[in-house]
Amino acid sequence: MSEPKSDSGIRPRLSALEAAWVIARRDFVAVLFSRAFLFFLLGPLFPVIVGGLAGSIGGEVQREAVSLEVGLAMTPQENAAMIAAGERLSGQLGGALPDLRAVPEAASDPAFNARAFMEARRGNYAAIMTGTLAEPTLVGTQGQLRRWKGPIGLVAAEATSAEPASFPPVSTEVVTTSAASERTTRIQTAQIAQMLLFLLTMLLAGMVLSNLVEEKANKIIEILAAAIPMDAVFMGKLFAMLAVSFVGIAVWGTVAWGLFALGGDAITQVTGFNIANLPAPAVGWPLFVALGVVYFAMAYLLLGALFLTIGSMASSVREVQTLSMPVTMMQLMVFFLAAYTIKQPGSALELAAIAFPLSSPFAMLARAAMEPEVWTHVVALAWQAVAVVALVKGGSLLFRKRVMKSGGAGRDKSRKNARFAA
Amino acid sequence: MDMAVSNHAATGNHGDGSIAVPADARPLAIEARGLVKSFDGTRAVDGVDISVPEGAIYGILGPNGAGKTTTLRMLLGIIDPDEGVRRVFGHDRPHDIGRLIGYLPEERGLYPAMKCIEAIAFMGALRGLPLKEGRARAVELLERHGLGHAADRQIRQLSKGMAQTVQLLGTLVHKPRLVVLDEPFSGLDAINQGKLELMIRALADDGVTVIFSTHVIHHAERLCEGVAIIAGGKVPYAGSVEAARDRIPAQVRLETRAREGAWLEFLPAETRRNGDFFQFPLPATGIEPLLKGLIEGEAGILSLSIERAGLHDAFVAIAGEAAARQLQADSEGAAR
Numbered sequence: 174m175s176e177p178k179s180d181s182g183i184r185p186r187l188s189a190l191e192a193a194w195v196i197a198r199r200d201f202v203a204v205l206f207s208r209a210f211l212f213f214l215l216g217p218l219f220p221v222i223v224g225g226l227a228g229s230i231g232g233e234v235q236r237e238a239v240s241l242e243v244g245l246a247m248t249p250q251e252n253a254a255m256i257a258a259g260e261r262l263s264g265q266l267g268g269a270l271p272d273l274r275a276v277p278e279a280a281s282d283p284a285f286n287a288r289a290f291m292e293a294r295r296g297n298y299a300a301i302m303t304g305t306l307a308e309p310t311l312v313g314t315q316g317q318l319r320r321w322k323g324p325i326g327l328v329a330a331e332a333t334s335a336e337p338a339s340f341p342p343v344s345t346e347v348v349t350t351s352a353a354s355e356r357t358t359r360i361q362t363a364q365i366a367q368m369l370l371f372l373l374t375m376l377l378a379g380m381v382l383s384n385l386v387e388e389k390a391n392k393i394i395e396i397l398a399a400a401i402p403m404d405a406v407f408m409g410k411l412f413a414m415l416a417v418s419f420v421g422i423a424v425w426g427t428v429a430w431g432l433f434a435l436g437g438d439a440i441t442q443v444t445g446f447n448i449a450n451l452p453a454p455a456v457g458w459p460l461f462v463a464l465g466v467v468y469f470a471m472a473y474l475l476l477g478a479l480f481l482t483i484g485s486m487a488s489s490v491r492e493v494q495t496l497s498m499p500v501t502m503m504q505l506m507v508f509f510l511a512a513y514t515i516k517q518p519g520s521a522l523e524l525a526a527i528a529f530p531l532s533s534p535f536a537m538l539a540r541a542a543m544e545p546e547v548w549t550h551v552v553a554l555a556w557q558a559v560a561v562v563a564l565v566k567g568g569s570l571l572f573r574k575r576v577m578k579s580g581g582a583g584r585d586k587s588r589k590n591a592r593f594a595a
Numbered sequence: 596m597d598m599a600v601s602n603h604a605a606t607g608n609h610g611d612g613s614i615a616v617p618a619d620a621r622p623l624a625i626e627a628r629g630l631v632k633s634f635d636g637t638r639a640v641d642g643v644d645i646s647v648p649e650g651a652i653y654g655i656l657g658p659n660g661a662g663k664t665t666t667l668r669m670l671l672g673i674i675d676p677d678e679g680v681r682r683v684f685g686h687d688r689p690h691d692i693g694r695l696i697g698y699l700p701e702e703r704g705l706y707p708a709m710k711c712i713e714a715i716a717f718m719g720a721l722r723g724l725p726l727k728e729g730r731a732r733a734v735e736l737l738e739r740h741g742l743g744h745a746a747d748r749q750i751r752q753l754s755k756g757m758a759q760t761v762q763l764l765g766t767l768v769h770k771p772r773l774v775v776l777d778e779p780f781s782g783l784d785a786i787n788q789g790k791l792e793l794m795i796r797a798l799a800d801d802g803v804t805v806i807f808s809t810h811v812i813h814h815a816e817r818l819c820e821g822v823a824i825i826a827g828g829k830v831p832y833a834g835s836v837e838a839a840r841d842r843i844p845a846q847v848r849l850e851t852r853a854r855e856g857a858w859l860e861f862l863p864a865e866t867r868r869n870g871d872f873f874q875f876p877l878p879a880t881g882i883e884p885l886l887k888g889l890i891e892g893e894a895g896i897l898s899l900s901i902e903r904a905g906l907h908d909a910f911v912a913i914a915g916e917a918a919a920r921q922l923q924a925d926s927e928g929a930a931r
């Protein structure tokens with residue numbers, strides 16, 4: 174038997190990685206530059222943008238509506254004394270004090286009437302202080318008076334005192350946290366991270382479900398299967414979609430960052446969520462973020478391999494849509510399992526969630542928030558990688574057995590016409 | 596030359612079960628022994644042996660559903676046989692030498708949004724050809740086949756014939772040493788069928804082994820050195836086209852002035868009367884005793900011709916009337 178040579182000395186075959194790369198490159202470019210992907214990218218941005226705008230507008234409105242300014246309509250000297258006293262006390266009381274501003278209209282009008290001014294809805298003051306420092310009068314709505322009466326009295330007392338009040342230095346002793354409170358706060362981080370991971374995989378892994386339908390519909394699958402091993406096709410498609418997902422996450426992340434940068438205060442005010450106040454995970458933020466990326470990749474590859482196999486059995490988009498419901502339910506169950514175990518570290522259930530490949534990334538990300546050990550992540554990632562390879566191998570084997578068996582590539586001709594399977 | 600495809604159970608060229616050895620000692624591009632493949636308990640391919648020497652044009656002939664595509668898929672490693680072994684250029688795993696193989700499946704397929712040049716380059720890349728080189732070759736191939744103007748067009752913008760040509764060029768872009776074409780003529784008009792025949796010949800002239808399946812006997816007859824006749828998953832004949840035709844005795848066609856006479860006794864028992872003509876297989880004793888009897892019996896010979904059997908006749912004789920009728924129906928269906 175002779176050993177023929179290729180025409181230009183090129184190796185007679187692609188390695189599995191090279192073959193997967195050929196598939197991944199084509200799929201990545203094809204998906205990324207399709208109109209459908211643009212709409213896919215924009216889809217989740219609509220609620221975010223609408224929410225962000227609403228939050229921003231709401232925050233602005235709230236800032237305007239809920240003013241923290243108290244106007245001063247006394248003599249210029251008294252106004253200045255009040256402002257100086259307010260600045261001295263703000264070091265001790267901070268946000269408990271109003272912003273004190275002299276009312277310009279009062280300075281220019283000797284007959285200034287604070288009540289009429291407020292009723293005419295002029296200015297943006299929570300209340301206006303008139304009278305003298307010795308006998309101040311606060312003009313405002315009932316709620317504002319209730320809120321500012323005490324602080325204004327305190328500032329006025331400070332302003333009238335002969336000497337500025339002296340405050341004894343308070344020495345402090347920091348306790349990072351107690352075990353109980355640390356665990357409680359980290360659970361919050363774990364839950365948010367798990368939720369984010371779940372949302373991203375749910376949003377993005379679905380793309381894989383219909384990934385092989387195009388090849389089957391266009392009869393390209395047989396060309397691919399003849400040229401390279403089917404598991405390389407699967408792997409290439411998975412990594413292409415993972416890369417597409419990272420592009421999506423990068424776009425969404427950038428938009429989210431932009432929104433926070435522009436209207437973070439408003440978002441915090443409206444939602445009550447401040448990312449800066451999120452408790453630090455046990456492994457530290459840098460490693461936690463890195464693990465988050467890796468666990469997302471693993472969750473995506475695991476779920477994607479399963480979806481790819483299920484989707485490859487479908488012969489039309491309609492079938493894929495039908496399959497998507499049980500698949501979504503399965504995703505939810507996996508998430509609930511992992512979420513349930515957050516509060517039971519070390520329990521058999523948590524270990525089961527870690528051992529079961531599909532829930533493992535979720536459970537381990539939560540663990541990264543709760544426990545400082547790193548070696549467990551190395552083991553878990555190795556296990557998840559093995560599971561990805563096994564799922565891809567199994568999926569491609571099933572695909573070859575079930576789909577590539579009849580003359581019409583991808584058509585199950587043999588089932589209805591087994592006698593003439595060719 | 597002996598290009599053998601035989602069936603263990605069937606009457607093949609090698610009734611003793613021996614493996615075909617090419618008489619011309621050309622190395623084998625493909626060698627398969629006892630290939631069996633079942634789907635849902637039904638044997639689609641039932642013990643096929645194939646030996647195809649390098650540089651040959653080889654036809655796999657049979658009606659739809661005979662097992663042609665399944666056989667080709669096993670040879671290419673798309674599916675694995677349940678039993679038997681296959682070797683392509685001596686390798687058990689065809690994917691290991693994917694760079695040397697080009698394959699055009701029966702059901703044509705390309706990414707509709709891809710440009711022609713990219714589609715050809717992608718198919719080359721699947722076989723290990725760098726994209727840059729693939730694009731350069733794609734341009735050259737498209738120009739050579741009159742499609743240079745369509746290089747930057749998307750596949751979805753092409754006619755069916757043009758798209759098929761693009762796919763064929765994608766099959767050849769990496770300069771394979773073995774080209775496997777599954778029903779390559781189906782869907783092509785007469786002009787493009789002629790072009791494809793020329794391309795196949797040109798490949799063989801360059802030393803490329805070409806295997807194609809077809810249910811149109813004329814293509815195989817015109818192109819192939821050897822054929823395998825496959826029906827119901829079995830291979831009742833494999834060998835050269837000449838040997839297949841030689842299996843059927845030549846047909847004698849005789850026209851005489853006289854209608855009756857003692858000379859009729861010299862005609863073989865299988866003689867059929869067809870209008871003014873008598874038709875019968877050439878007797879094993881040759882034509883001379885027959886001629887002598889006709890002349891002495893004063894038959895008055897008006898015309899006498901000896902026609903060698905065609906591949907179609909051989910197919911009928913080998914695969915049976917039922918398979919031949921199905922083949923004919925498939926062929927007519929494809930032509931329509």
